[in-house]
Amino acid sequence: MLSYFEDLPEKEDLLQDSDCCGNGCTNCILDNKPRPSKRVLLAGKRNVILSYTKFRLLRRQTLESGSDGQVLLLHFAHAAEEDGEGAEDTVLDIPPGHHVMMRVGSLLRPYSPYWSDFVAKEFRILVKLQPEGPMSRHLQAVQPNDLLEFRGPIGQYVHEPQPAKCIYIIAQGVAIAPTLPLVRQVLDNEDDMSRLWHLVCARDLQHVYFREEMLEFAQFWNYRSCLYLPHQQCDSPACQEAGHCAQECPQLRSNLRYKETAKVSRLDASELGNHLNPAIPGQRVLIVAGDSRFQKIMAQFAMQSLDVDPANIYML
Template identity: 90%
Template sequence: MLSYLEDLKENEDQLRDSDCCGNGCTNCILDNKPRPSKRVLLAGKRNVILSYTKFRLLRREALGPNGQLLLLHFAHAAEEGDGDGAVDTVLDIPPGHHVMLRVGSLLRPYSPYWSDFVAKEFRILVKLQPEGPMSRHLQAVQPDDLLEFRGPIGQYVHEPQPAKCIYIIAQGVAIAPTLPLVRQVLDNEEDMSRLWHLVCAHDLLHVYFREEMLEFAQFWNYRSCLYLPHQQCDSSACQEAGHCAQQCPQLRDNLRYKETAKVSRLDATELATHLNPAIPGQRVLIVAGDSSFQKNIAQIATQSLDVDPANIYML
């Protein structure tokens, strides 16, 4: 235990201004110091990612209509001299937390959408920016390359008791880090919290992890809705209007069982339709997206969902 806390203190000391990624984030993730999770304390082992650590790229896969997304799967790369020390480590990245990638002087935070505590592996989904220095580097990485990560960084901690009303709103590719937030509730049979998973995307083609959302939909306490303001099929009526109508037959045919989609933006009025005062529990809002999206959703949610600003978290 003492060794873990010493490592934690060392990690906190490393969260200095020199670690700033330079993105000008409204809510800097470096303001959130990591705390040991319950499972890592119970395991009695050191979290291997507390300081910058090398991870090996196991797999890369291009996704998206133009291959502008990269799915990257990493595993901890044990170094020479680790010996049995590698056995005494785990990889603990709690849901809603980030890891910081360091390449030379470049620093960028990413939120894993999957991780393995014992195997010390994790996956991230990266949207490549044409002029982004880190994007250019990640575009070139290949399996077996080594990259350095540190973490976890974040402040969101979910307590299953008492039950809550949790609204998770994601923008585009930012749906990826919201998946572990959903799973931690649904995987706990004793957690009676209710989940509303609202995903804003350009159109149906840009909705990612649909299969995962369909799996979630099997649970009684999970609801989702897709907001697709630019959905457009090839019918003459939709082409003339510039977008599909809400009752567009092609859109309905492309939706799967238990999928709900609206050809509109998620505004204050629409967000209020998801508020059910009859359902008890503290309301929590989690927003994943760019800074302007986060700011807008946080502003309208305080009234539309009656959420206390203290219970609003940004990914």
């Protein structure tokens, strides 16, 4: 494998300070240099995204639009005709828990795909546009057939199915998207006995994305989820007066689907501890997807309530 790395084109080995987006990412591209994965090595092909590569926007869908910005689903495909890459010689490998860097001129921003196709070289991201954000202004204007540049994959998380683990995945808002591949890689492996706790923090039920996918996950014996909705509010007089729904609000209950569990509260250390079952064996692993403040708070809660070793805490 070392000889393979040594044979990589020089342009893929060189990283410059300008390759860092400056956002303080936990998995900075300067610290986590993109490398070929075992999957790519076995395929005998090149991961097309190891250096900045052009991808064409195939589909743009607005999932939500409000005063705090838009949420967009963006679907990209490798633009082989633009990069001069032979389609038969390359693949796209973005492992679960890894992100890619988007480059527009001097602007760099990390995004974590929630779906990718190894052979077709396509991926999808969920993006919340921030008012007045430089990259958000650019993405607000992009349309299908536009070309954008990406590089990756960047990240440290690697899941080993053996031995079985207790994996706690905490997601904030749109950051639920990149946690989906993390769940799938466990559930799709019949030999993986790891347990999953998928804890999703959102403003209210309307702001919970990928509910259908979570309902599909709930069919598996080793998956549990819970929604935390501190600002859930229906139009009943009692809930309007309180400023939020009661835990047993009938309207909230009626809006929940089979096997959906929701709490009208924030996820804190005490609540996180309620998901701990000492009788279930396995190393405890925490994965947090969200902004840096959210990541830091949840890591502290987990060390306090779940006794998670800091070495087993991963930030997306």
